[in-house]
Amino acid sequence: MPELVKIKGISDGLLVTLGDGDWEQVRQALLDHLDAQAEFLRGARFAVDVGSRTLKAAEVGQLQKDFIQRELSLWAILSQSPLTEQNAQSYGLATRLTKPQIESSQTVETRLSKGEDAVLIRRTLRSGFRLMHQGHVVVIGDVNPGAEIVAAGDILVWGRLRGMVHAGAEGDEQAVICALDLSPTQLRIADHVALTPKRRGKPQPEMARLVEGQVIAEPWEAK
Amino acid sequence: MDGKVLTITSGKGGVGKTTATANLGAGLADSGKKVVCIDADIGLRNLDVVLGLENRIVYDLVDVVEGRCRTRQAMIRDKRLSELYLIPAAQTRDKSAVSPSDMVRLCDELRQEFDWILIDSPAGIERGFRNAIAPADIILVLTNPEVAAVRDADRIIGIVEAEEKNPPKLVINRIKADMVRRGDMLSVEDVLELLAIDLIGMVPEDESVIQATNRGMPVVLDGKSRAGQAFRNIASRLLGKDVPFMSMEEEGGFLGRLSRLIRPGGN
Numbered sequence: 383m384p385e386l387v388k389i390k391g392i393s394d395g396l397l398v399t400l401g402d403g404d405w406e407q408v409r410q411a412l413l414d415h416l417d418a419q420a421e422f423l424r425g426a427r428f429a430v431d432v433g434s435r436t437l438k439a440a441e442v443g444q445l446q447k448d449f450i451q452r453e454l455s456l457w458a459i460l461s462q463s464p465l466t467e468q469n470a471q472s473y474g475l476a477t478r479l480t481k482p483q484i485e486s487s488q489t490v491e492t493r494l495s496k497g498e499d500a501v502l503i504r505r506t507l508r509s510g511f512r513l514m515h516q517g518h519v520v521v522i523g524d525v526n527p528g529a530e531i532v533a534a535g536d537i538l539v540w541g542r543l544r545g546m547v548h549a550g551a552e553g554d555e556q557a558v559i560c561a562l563d564l565s566p567t568q569l570r571i572a573d574h575v576a577l578t579p580k581r582r583g584k585p586q587p588e589m590a591r592l593v594e595g596q597v598i599a600e601p602w603e604a605k
Numbered sequence: 606m607d608g609k610v611l612t613i614t615s616g617k618g619g620v621g622k623t624t625a626t627a628n629l630g631a632g633l634a635d636s637g638k639k640v641v642c643i644d645a646d647i648g649l650r651n652l653d654v655v656l657g658l659e660n661r662i663v664y665d666l667v668d669v670v671e672g673r674c675r676t677r678q679a680m681i682r683d684k685r686l687s688e689l690y691l692i693p694a695a696q697t698r699d700k701s702a703v704s705p706s707d708m709v710r711l712c713d714e715l716r717q718e719f720d721w722i723l724i725d726s727p728a729g730i731e732r733g734f735r736n737a738i739a740p741a742d743i744i745l746v747l748t749n750p751e752v753a754a755v756r757d758a759d760r761i762i763g764i765v766e767a768e769e770k771n772p773p774k775l776v777i778n779r780i781k782a783d784m785v786r787r788g789d790m791l792s793v794e795d796v797l798e799l800l801a802i803d804l805i806g807m808v809p810e811d812e813s814v815i816q817a818t819n820r821g822m823p824v825v826l827d828g829k830s831r832a833g834q835a836f837r838n839i840a841s842r843l844l845g846k847d848v849p850f851m852s853m854e855e856e857g858g859f860l861g862r863l864s865r866l867i868r869p870g871g872n
Binding site: 506508509510511524526527528544 | 730756757759760762763764766799801
């Protein structure tokens with residue numbers, strides 16, 4: 383008998399391929415599989431290929447719930463049946479594995495829990511790149527005009543900052559933005575937006591923060 | 606033969622991709638290489654016009670890809686350079702008529718026969734651009750010394766990097782030395798500071814380019830044109846020669862030289 387459930391790793395999480403057969407039976411086999419490997423699969427993202435079978439909206443909904451109950455996430459259902467695709471889309475699920483290349487490579491959204499987490503990025507962020515992060519962001523490299531960083535915490539750029547950055551995006555007014563050359567197109571801290579005036583003279587390291595509802599930037603000076 | 610595929614792209618429109626493709630193609634062919642230029646700007650073709658070959662088009666890129674003709678039949682030989690060929694774009698279709706894998710297949714076929722395959726990319730970052738960069742071994746990012754063009758070039762470089770292609774090379778086109786001197790135009794240094802990739806050429810603004818384009822004759826073949834010289838230099842660099850960058854200063858007549866004496870350095 384062919385396997386009903388096959389799981390393999392793909393660049394975007396795990397892909398489950400389901401064999402033919404009665405849906406309830408296949409679904410049960412999948413759930414048994416998930417429960418058996420619960421420890422290993424914790425927090426994983428799944429795409430499920432249901433083959434040519436037609437899933438009713440209720441069945442898609444049930445499947446999504448099954449994943450949520452196990453603290454797993456289901457992000458895509460692949461099917462050759464247009465009806466299944468339609469039903470999956472109505473639950474906000476993707477029906478194609480390959481998102482447009484630009485989307486996947488140029489937008490980075492991290493999924494860390496809020497807290498003191500930071501990501502370190504060691505390259506130049508070019509125009510069109512968007513980074514969203516729940517913690518702090520450290521960039522070693524430049525942030526070019528047209529690039530965006532949105533962070534719940536602080537943003538530190540060891541390089542030229544010329545893009546748009548938003549620190550304390552979830553309302554943290556204590557958040558700061560530092561850069562060796564702070565000349566962003568736009569600066570935001572919590573709910574405040576600031577445009578930076580044109581620089582006079584040589585660039586110097588600066589730190590921007592909120593003081594009484596105003597974004598101010600102060601040069602760093604060696605004491 | 607094992608030809609190289611070179612794609613010329615810019616993101617922004619109107620910076621001179623088609624002119625650069627025509628001139629680099631002619632420059633390489635003039636150095637004795639066998640060259641084919643592909644116009645990937647389906648629906649808005651004009652490489653044929655710039656090369657002065659418009660009236661000879663019978664088949665086009667889409668005909669080749671869809672199998673209505675053999676590749677050979679769509680190739681138009683240049684009037685002046687016997688080793689330069691053009692595969693024109695279709696004018697009545699759009700970019701979706703060709704896929705990136707079609708381009709890879711076509712270029713793999715052409716590699717057998719040609720030293721260089723030049724692809725003129727359309728503006729934008731959509732399908733047409735994807736088609737153009739898919740088969741590329743070398744990508745030339747063309748930009749002008751102006752903020753919008755540099756911004757788009759930066760985006761293009763980001764996409765090329767994400768595709769894990771070889772790092773692209775930069776050509777800065779239409780530099781006006783007197784405006785740079787007055788501080789009214791971005792300098793080469795400003796552009797390089799932002800884009801941070803290797804520079805392979807600088808081309809001065811030159812009226813002879815427009816004249817040549819309108820006449821359908823690549824400006825590289827004009828020995829007196831400064832832009833032509835700049836394109837010849839880029840072609841030589843592509844062939845691995847070490848050619849120093851030329852000065853962007855205009856070689857004006859007596860008055861030009863005099864005004865430079867009076868205004869040293871500018872600013």
